[in-house]
Amino acid sequence: MSRFFATGSDSESEESSSADEITPKAPGTTFKQSLLLSDDEEDTKRVVRSAKDKRFEELTNLIKTIRNAMKIRDMAKCLEEFEQLCRAFLKSKNIVDKEGVPSFYIRLLADLEDYLNQLWEDKEGKKKMNKNNAKALSTLRQKIRKYNRDYETEIAAYKENPQESADEEEEKEPEDSGSSSDSDGDGGDEGVSSKSFLKKKPEAASEASKFLKSAKGSGDESSSSDDDDDDEDWGSDTVDSGSESSDEGEGRSASLAVVFLKKTQDSDKPSEKKLGKKKKPKKKERLEEEAEEEGGEEVEGGWEKVKGGVPLVKEKPKMFAKGTEINTAVVVKKLNEILQARGKKGTDRAAQIELLHALAAIAAENNLGQGILVKIKFNIIASLYDYNPNLAAFMKPDMWKKCLDCIDELLDILFDNNNHIFIGENIAEDSENLAISDQPFRVRGCVLTLVERMDEEFTKIMQNTDPHSQEYVDNLKDEGRVCGIVDRLLAYMENKGSTEEICRIYLRRIMHTYYKFDYKAHRRSLGLQGESKSEQDQEESEGEDSAVIMDRLCKFIYAKDRTDRIRTCAILCHIYHHALHSRWYQARDLMLMSHLQDNIQHADPPVQILYNRTMVQLGICAFRQGMIKDAHNALLDIQSSGRAKELLGQGLLMRNMQERNAEQEKIEKRRQVPFHMHINLELLECVYLVSAMLLEIPYMAAHEFDARRRMISKQFHHQLRVGERQPLLGPPESMREHVVAASKAMKMGDWRTCHSFIINEKMNSKVWDLFPETQRVREMLVRKIQEESLRTYLFTYSSVYDSISMETLSEMFELEIPTVHSIISKMIINEELMASLDQPTQTVVMHRTEPTSLQNMALQLAEKLGSLVENNERVFDLKQGVYGGYFNRDQKGGYQQKQSYQRGTLNQKGGYQQKQGGYQRGGYRNQNQSNY
């Protein structure tokens, strides 16, 4: 790092900090100023409008940098900055037009030109310059000449009377500071520094040879002005040291802290902070002198020494000099000091954490009370979170452990001193009560946020660990601790927190519960079935069921939550949990009552992922309960897209880069659900395909000749087609092949083969064993296969039977006669099967009612003619010039269709009823003719 750069950036940060400050304070000063100095030209410039203010701040910053560069004769830098300045000035053009050219700008132009001329004439100096600088010098000189031509009059005016404008400035500053005490910090700062510059400049202009010296002098001056400023800074720090990340004097105080630390180390004198600060100017002077020769060592050296000091920090007394009375105030100051370095470039975060730990130890050692300890802990945890600058990166295991420990300790403290410590985000820094006294401690900070953050970190860690490694298992073991912490905090919050906070922590708890299957409760419910109720109650009271917990937490959230998001998440988790534990009706009712399906598309992606997970779980639950249709419907959306993996947040699909750039990919990666929460995709697909098979095969058989039959499940058909395209049909290997093979068997009504394809060793290990109640599901499945095979068989082969005995059927499909009877009756009622039951002989008598192919054809023709007529009518509409007309007509047409549909059913009794569609068209046409 070059010394020049270092100084440049230093002053820049200084300036920017004051710039940040001036904006909010401006309105207060504006009013008074305009009253006091309304006719002053300088003042009109000073009238603060935020745009103007910003522009001018920018300009002054650049000017400062240029002046610094001038001081050190860095022409290259000077040129660069000057170009920037010109650009910035151009940008603020419209403001300048309004306000006139700011005098400080003119001043710089004049000074710069003078300075350049001097340098130009100083031949010797020029020779010494390196090539870059010399080149920059000549360029800059030409540039400024050209540029200054535009401002000749102003510059001339300034040169005539340089003091006046400077005085104006000076005059203004005191008034400024007088007018509002708030602004004096930065205002004074600016005033002083500009003064010093002004004083220095004429000097520099007159005596070029002494420039170096004067630069030194100005360095001193500026450092002293810095010091003044620091005083104020410190003052403000003690007043509101709470604004941890306040921009104010950040850069400076960073270096200050560094300097201070270093000094405490190498100077073993008893040093109170005030003392140290008094020392500092001298110190700085000395440093500056050194810097003349060594160049740029100032900051660097400081840093190095601090780093060297870090291990020393372990020796606690070093933290505070020997003999210092360690009390709360001192520790707090120290803490603030350490914290000020937070978030800065080049801050050693690990060292910071160490320091904080050391401080905590000191505080504990000196019995400063729990309040301070809590405060320090808060900050340690925050620093731990800060350790990774990148949002996407995850914590290192040791950091994570430390973090967990810290939070645990923090919670310990909080629990131990339940009534003595108040914590909260909205306790102001100055109303904190950290000292040991009769009053309870008041500490600023929010445990909840910390724990939430911890939870997120945990998720991140899980996301970033290879799910098939031992490491993942190890990491997953921490889940217990995380849950423990959440639980403890929950207990704490229930006593202390606001409803809002309780909702938040409840949601955390829910998030850790909803996806886990409660084996204990499951076993209990199985085991206790025979036992008496009282025992059951007893058992339940021992350890709460996760279901009970979920219920309690969710209901609280439903009642109390005000943010929609938490409620939505809670509902979804609740449904998920119900579904997971096969409480289908509760889950379904909750889903329907919440009306989430209607507006879930407006939710943010993580909630949508949760919704998808819930729907899938719901579908699987329905399947387990034997509600094949419901299962299919629930899974349809997810499966039909073919992106189940992505929709469930369980992985990214390979896609080309045009659809998703790296940035999006990162975001999507962050949304992934950790592996241990994944829903088995193969299980999901299998459930979907099997339910599709159970629905689709009978349907296909029933509508074999129907030209307009629709597919129930596209995906299933796709699988079937893939199966057909196979050149060689070997025994099925994958899950899909099994389902396809089973479907083929089912098509023939061969339920035994179908059964053996769906339920066998392979499928058991792949899919069915993943269910908690494997046996029951399998039994249900067999039953369904038998029933649907029977239906398929009847659809397919009823045409070759005149009559068939139900006994035979029941033997064929191994179903009881009543079941067969009920299935056939249902089919007859639904007019799927044209037959009647002969009760005495227990036979089904088939009716021959299928239309011949000629009739089918006629129906198709009728349909086509219907569409032809419709098209024709549109042409007709156009001819009449009724543009929007046919939409209306369409509706009317629809109505007519309905009428004729009824008529069709009335007219066409008997076997053709399933073909109503065709007749409907015909009827439509007839009616049209009669209508027109």
Place this chain on the structure above:
Amino acid sequence: LPVSLPKVVLKIIKHYQEEGQGSEVVQGVLLGLVVDDRLEITNCFPFPQHTEDDADFDEVQYQMEMMRSLRHVNIDHLHVGWYQSTYYGSFVSRALLDSQFSYQHAIEESVVLIYDPIKTAQGSLSLKAYRLTPKLMEICKEKDFTPEGLKKANIGFEHMFEEVPIVIKNSHLISVLMWELEDKSTVADKHELLNLSSSNHLEKSLQLLMDRVDDMSQDIVKYNTYSRNLSKQQQQKHQYLQRRQQENAQRQSRGEPPLPEEDITKMFKPPQPPPRMDTLLIAGQINNYCQNVKEFTSQNLGKLFMAEALQGHN
């Protein structure tokens, strides 16, 4: 009134039997002469079946050659039209229209004979002669198949073709032979036309009818989009003109010269109107199918009633 000799009919049938199978179509040239107000078709010869490998086969050359040869053996060699077989009555097509037009254009009295082998196989000879109506001739001459052109000509699908009655005149000797043959033939041969099975024929007809209906729908949709586009454009044009007028009025009031008139037709190119002839042809074809089906079903119904009565009688 074309009069045709049985020789011609037999030759056509033979041609089909030998070469045409299924839905394939055979064609040939009719020869004959005009006597008074009759067109007598006295002879014919087939076009050879095209195959892929003799692409350089010259049809015109072949016809001339054929006619010259026939003249040598002193047979009527005047070209009076052509014949074509049909499959379930599907013959109204663009190809037929075009060739019949060129025939009729060159030789005023040309006819096209349509032979339906399937109907003939059912027991009654089906041979029909068609000519283009004078109106259609005019349209074809002008090649104007736009909707406007057809509208102006006021032509519907019913008026595209006119059927000309045919008389088949046997020589007396043949009549005698026929009588004798009829006496000899068994009863079963005569009752070919009483065949009750109908669904096959109907199915085929329906299938073809359906195809045509589909085509028709498509055409209508096409026409529909066209007319919508047209009206949209008309509106735009109208708006543009109005704007231009207003502007000019303003300019006039300001004393500036009016904007130059731009070529409006250039700015708004009217969309290409779809040719409507195809639609007409399809309509004609549909009409034809419908006639066929109607005829067939009425006959069949008669047969069915007869059969019922017979059954009742027995």
